[in-house]
Amino acid sequence: MLAISVMNGLVIGVIYALAALGVSLVVGIMNVVNFAHGELYILAGYFSYLFASALGMNFIAAMLIALALVFLLGIVIEVTLIRPTYGNDMYSLILTFILSIVLQNAYLLIFGPYPNKPPLWVKGAADVFGLFLYGNQRLAALIAGVAVIAVVFFIIKKTWFGRIIRATSQDREMAELNGVDTTRLNMLSFGLGCALAAAAGVILTPVFPVTPTAGVPVALTAFVVVVLGGMGSMWGCVVGGLLLGLVENLGAAFISTGYKNVFGFIILILVLLIRPSGLFGRAKV
Amino acid sequence: MAELLEVAHMDLFRGETQVLWDISLSIAPGERVAILGSNGAGKSSFLAAVTAGIPPAAGEIRFNGQSLVGKRPHEVTGLGIALVPEGRRVYKDMSVRENLEMGAFPKNARGRLKETLGHVVQLFPILGQRQDQPAGTLSGGEQQMLAIGRALMSRPRLLLVDELSLGLAPMITKSIYRTLSELGSDLTILLVEQNVEQALNFSQRACILESGRITRSGSSAGLLQDADIRRAYLGL
Secondary structure, three states: OHHHHHHHHHHHHHHHHHHHHHHHHHHHHHOOOOOOHHHHHHHHHHHHHHHHHHOOOOHHHHHHHHHHHHHHHHHHHHHHHHHHHOOOHHHHHHHHHHHHHHHHHHHHHHHOOOOEOOOOOOOOEEEEOOOEEEEHHHHHHHHHHHHHHHHHHHHHHHOHHHHHHHHHHHOHHHHHHOOOOHHHHHHHHHHHHHHHHHHHHHHHOOOOOEOOOOHHHHHHHHHHHHHHHOOOOHHHHHHHHHHHHHHHHHHHHHOOHHHHHHHHHHHHHHHHHHOOOOOOOOOOO | OOOOEEEEEEEEEEOOEEEEEEEEEEEOOOOEEEEEOOOOOOHHHHHHHHOOOOOOOEEEEEEOOEEOOOOOHHHHHHHOEEEEOOOOOOOOOOEHHHHHHHHOOOHHHHOOHHHHHHHHHHHOHHHHHOOOOEHHHOOHHHHHHHHHHHHHOOOOOEEEEEOOOOOOOHHHHHHHHHHHHOOOOOOEEEEEEOOHHHHHHHOOEEEEEEOOEEEEEEEHHHHHHOHHHHHHHOOO
């Protein structure tokens, strides 16, 4: 029971971390909170369901196309909805909130209220350290999630793109003076943020099927993780995501399933009481 | 010789407030020029106009014959203008090395990053010794050196330095000025300073900005001897 709950917590925690990295990236660069983050997560799930189950494509190809499409959609959203609101964060908040409702209802119209599920990547179950049997698909999701997070860390820490992202989130004006075209960077990082939501979506939907509103709790949790981990901290996203996943699952297993979503907020409140800037956040002077 | 920077009859507003009136200033390649004036005289606003931070309401700014009006900051940087901003504004969470690399982001500088880095570290050896340290852990003087090094990393033709001496000990200011004066004459330097004596000693030519207007200009040596200036700015 304990071991399985920990495993479940890790799987969902990695997904939370991925979704939170996407939110954190966009908040850090643009100071924009994308309320449609969860709907883009779901969209990637629908895309991979559509391409793999309905059109019979290879599941990896279906996932990659889903990622690319959501990335492009993110760029379109940035250019059409976010760019005109530069300088007024409230407008982008409201616009993305409207977008999330529009998307939810579009999914309802197109796919219906029923859960849809892309095919499993792998079948069967594996013996984990001789402790318990665990679904191969969940193990694969865990590995894929960790791999994507590792790629994101590599990009942010080691490449030019990552360097300008870190510089711009610290001092936007100075980065412009260093030759960064921040309008273009906004567009790319918004697209990348959406693609991270999509990555979480394609990895998790074979385990937890998609419904039109299934993105709402994921996005909410991602926001919680960003605040919990500390604004702008990548390690905060990873640690916060795992912590939340573990607490939810252990709480559900040992206290009550009904309060599953409450545990995360309890942890959030406790952490903020002790460290108002989050686990890895820098105290603002 | 053609002028490198040419500002003609520029008016500038910050929001609703006019901060500069009818500013004209030309700088030839290789010159060291200083703009002096007290706090709030409009010195930083002048630099903001040149780096395309604030568009001028009237007048013209030309760099190397090309108009800068309507350009965006990153484009101006790409043309070969680099700013050492007031307050240094190093990227505190990034390492010294990464700060310098950020300076070499413009395309024409990126390919020669290693070569330029070697040059900058030679100018400021302390930056080489501390290259893996977060920039936020450097002292004020070291951060100023880093800000200058970062600006030089873009291989600029025109270096703009805003309030170099601000918050630094006189000894450190002096040594940084000495390093700047060792830079070759293919680099043009425009200095904005409250510390009038240091700036006049460093520059060949200077102008004095008072409440948004240029009230005096001339050779730095001449201004240093001028009785009015000595009384108003040097307290002599």
